[in-house]
Amino acid sequence: MRYMDRNGFRVCDFGALLVILTCSCFLRTASGDPRTAAAGQFCGNSSSLSGSVFAINFVPAMDNLSSAVTSNGYGTAVIGQSPNAVFGLGQCMEDLNPTDCKLCFSEIRSLLPKCYPNTTGRLYLDGCFGRYANYSFFNDAIDSLDQSVCTTGNNSASPNDFGKALGAVIGNVTAEAIRSNKGYAVASASVANTSAYALAQCWQNLSQSLCSTCLNAAASSIVSCLPAVEGRALFAGCYMRYSTKLFWNVYPNGSSSSGTNNVVWIVVGTVLGVLFLIFVILASKKALLWRKAKALRDMYKAGIPAAISQSSLTFKYEDLRKASGNFSVSNKLGQGSYGTVYKAVHSDGKEVAVKRLFLNTRQWVDQFFNEVNLISQVRHKNLVKLLGCSVDGPESLLVYEYYANRSLDLFLFDANHEKNLGWEQRIDIVQGVAEGLSYLHEESETRIIHRDIKASNILLDDKFKPKITDFGLARAFSEEKTHLTTGVAGTLGYLAPEYVVHGHLTEKADVYSYGVLVLEVVTGKRCGGSIGSRAGHLLLSKVWNHYKNNTIEEIVDEGIYEESAKEDIMHVIQIGLLCTQANPGDRPTMAKVVELLRKRRHDWELILNDPPFFDVETAEDVNDADVSRLLSTSSAPNISRSSLSQFGGR
Template sequence: MQRRPRGARGCLAALRYVLLAGAVGAAAAATDAGATPVILATVCGNTAAPNPEGFDVSFVNTMELIYQNVTRSGFGAAASGQGADAVFGLGQCFGYLSPTDCQLCYAQSRVKLPHCLPATGGRIYLDGCFLRFAPGNFTAVASDANDTAVCSNATVSAPAFAATAAVLVQNVTAAAPGAIGYYYGASAAAGPRVYAAAQCWRSLNTSACRACVASARDRVVRQCLPRATEGYGLNAGCVVRYSTQPFFLPANAAGGGSSSHRHIIIVVIASVLSALVVFGIAFVWAKMRSRRNDHHDDMDASSEIIRAIAASHLSFKYEELRKATEDFDQINKLGQGGYGSVYKGVLSDGREIAVKRLFFNTRQWADQFFNEVRLVSQVQHKNLVKLLGCSVEGPESLLVYEYLCNTSLDHYLFDAFKKTALDWERRLEIIHGTAEGLSYLHNASEIRIIHRDIKASNILLDERFRPKIADFGLARNFMEDQSHLSTGLAGTFGYMAPEYIVHGQLTEKADIYSYGVLVLEIITGRKSHNSVASSADGHSLMSLIWKHYNAGTLMELLDPNLREQCAEEEEALKVFHVGLLCAQASPNLRPPMWKVVEMLGSSRDSELPRPTQPPFIDIKGSNAKRDSSASSSLLSKSDNLPFSMNQLSVSVVHAR
């Protein structure tokens, strides 16, 4: 049962997850959490935002703040914006999810919930987490008119089932308000064994939690029992669930040692079966890849690429590359990218190469490999990394690139000692060269390409510190008559444009936004994605730059290593100005990359348009000065630690 969102922009296909940090643990492998979380209900508000663009920016900021806390503790509440643009949000993972499955569940809810926009409110219940946004502070609300129950269609006829399940649900809801994290789960024998759990959001107090689970309990017992094998009571502030399936591994279940042993056996069997299924699917898919019929155009394209590569000068023998990298020795490892590891290699003729190592263990990885080969082999520019070839016939897939001795920009820019090598002239050349490379991709190449993951770690530097854009695994090409692509969310948090995160519609403006963030990082020498946590006042880098721009004090943010090197203050201010123009919240106001190249090369006297405010996140800590323009974070007393943030490349890909 699912409520369809009002005003949704269309149904998305089933989501598939790629490369979130960590691996699913053995306990999680025995649960539903190892699979794509099921959406139980989606409820959207009836009121449209008066200023959708401003509301979207606040929505993105709020979701990012919640993400930072959910990935750390399983719960997050936050608010951004002012007045009609204010957005409050809350995310909660259920207590039986592992940290990795919590991230997976939040990722799905985070992609689905924007379908409620431009409504000013919405909530989504999955079978492992909850996410909600609204224009007012709802975090202490336990119940409201949208509370509901969801029951499975499958039934059970065991005589004792209904009574036992009802008693078990009664017990877990009685225990949850006093349990750690407001979560309690248990099981009992009832013909088929029955499992139950209750969870309140951590923003409630104990009395509100008690009232919430009692209400959800009564609803699920009344509507789902006596026969449904599974039921959910879905309230504004809590969830109550029972099932004949072991959706969690209860630490406090009835049944003693024999029950524990049974659960251990289930975990082991499920883990082994899951592994066999994954490898089996990968093996069968690889074997059948070249045998698809004409109805599977994407598979035919992959087979054609394999045959074409094998017969061309691009083809490398797997054994040759294995020897070049000394069997992929960790000493030769240059870095870890979003879709594989990169190793330095030396060919038998003495040429130095960079080998990108990918495994065919999921369909998505194969797609990334063929996408990168197809796109990069068709573009040639001095500011793009050159693809030398690849290996497609060995046990794993390898891409071979030119080797750049100075590795990536982030290794220098964010290192206190190495950044001294990046003087003003070199940073200007990196800013100019990256702009020229992107302009070529967007406008001058035979195919129009959007990179989707512009960031410091994807800008490689040659022996003279000249920039080359790398890692085209996420890139997408446009047809001439296309204005945008509707695509799954992919990229790196902190660099993704707000309209792309919210609506999933990809244009070259998303690259321009990422480039703007990169420019501001280069000139300040500060990371954008973790600037909030390192700021004493809770300001993000973007908000700090905007504050100094309005005050006319931007030079105070110039990297201290550059202050005596910059020949002209006007030149530095122009670079700040261009970065802000590219990072504006409104995509329509961002200049195209060819115009950015023109602005960077223009004389000091040329007048640039005034930028509008970029989207940014501010977190106010206990010692922060209050500012009426700042966003605020709503944390429970158990979540008052500084936010942590990691730089993950995250892909959420739609099925074809």
């Protein structure tokens, strides 16, 4: 069945569309395509008048924006005051479901900060958009950076027919998106045997009038891509894309909007519903799981590490599913970097921890292999032990030793104070984590940077000995390399300033995270909180100010503070502050930290400089020269043997 528009173009071919939709429903996993391919990134050429203040505002603005978009599919953020304020905007395309939106915008969160320290930046992915600036741009529909991006070297074999189809579909999708209350539409059109598909999306902050201005300009621009088979219009207030193939997500539940073809989708949805019922009657649940498992294996292809194929590391998916009570909420232990962790009890009574992974893109599969490869290479008393994994089911699973006391954060931040750790237990935990990191950095065959050291990633065994876990974000690099340049990943508040700003990754990033963790252990206060990543800097600021004023007892966890332990507590706090120095060169290695912790007699002199973000509450009210620089250029601390204990804060 074909419908014609008033110009004689076939707007939709039911037969072809039905085949496309049916295939897409049965071959996709539960998630669609987050479309994380980059369409364009534009960074400004100007820097802030007060770089340090802009830096202080930048991180919480990105943090708040990411939280808003992953929760609602759209968000804005404003932190600070002009001219050093940071305005942020982000949005996912309307056809992305919440999971795919989260996956897509995590890429934005990782890549957009590469524009820093420039005061403006915008990033278009095919599934989402992110932008920041030091001024309000929320009413910008068009600007000087607007442009069309066309594929090169791949043109339509029927340029005349394709041109007519494209003209029709661009007109239809533009008109429908303007009429839509969400500023979104998708459409298709055909001439002869040539089809064109198009998607249009305005950002939600624009009024209908501004949306119309943007989309009409984008429509006029994008047709210049002809006869290329694919084109995109990247505008300040909207995004438009066309292709010869259907590229947006169509979910079995019909959650995707379809602009001009609402009636078409209703009919198709009805037909698909009938087909689905027939499929359920004819196919067994096992066959469905087999399809999903095959799709996952196809994604793995030849990439499964050799270690996984060893029988001692291989678990059956069905056994783990049953052992965890079908991944019951009551057995949930926590959330990892890219998966949920459950307690599972085997038939022989052995308890294990099972991480159920989110793997619907190649990137996440790579992180799965990364964790398996890295942790299977290391053996240390303070690192969690990998027992194996499962890759034979519809989901990938990692299996670890189970620790009854779970994670450190449950003890440090227990609001009811039902769980408490004594000072000796805390110093043992700090020491054990330091030894584990020292092993990763210097003693293992492969140099490994963990990248996500935090309280919830420190597990405690039945004797409260620490075990570092969650290697999904870890990175290995060879001896000859001094650093890696990579997208920012980890937990805000624990991230080293040079890593947040420049993506410059060394072992000193782990040292910084460790220092923040040490201060959490001593104070019993969270690094992050409801006010975003600024909370982590606020904790560091408070500890530093109490240290300088010699009032450290006012911030130490009252459950552990005793006058007799004051010197030991002060020593550990000084090590925590030393690890969080602004300049990475001022921070010690983890081997040096282990050495300092073992020498309780204070026979070392530590000269500390201001940590980064040390005055976050009042930074905008003082001169730039008075604000601690994000990347300090001060000299390294003097760590030298001395007969007396001398500690000074500059």
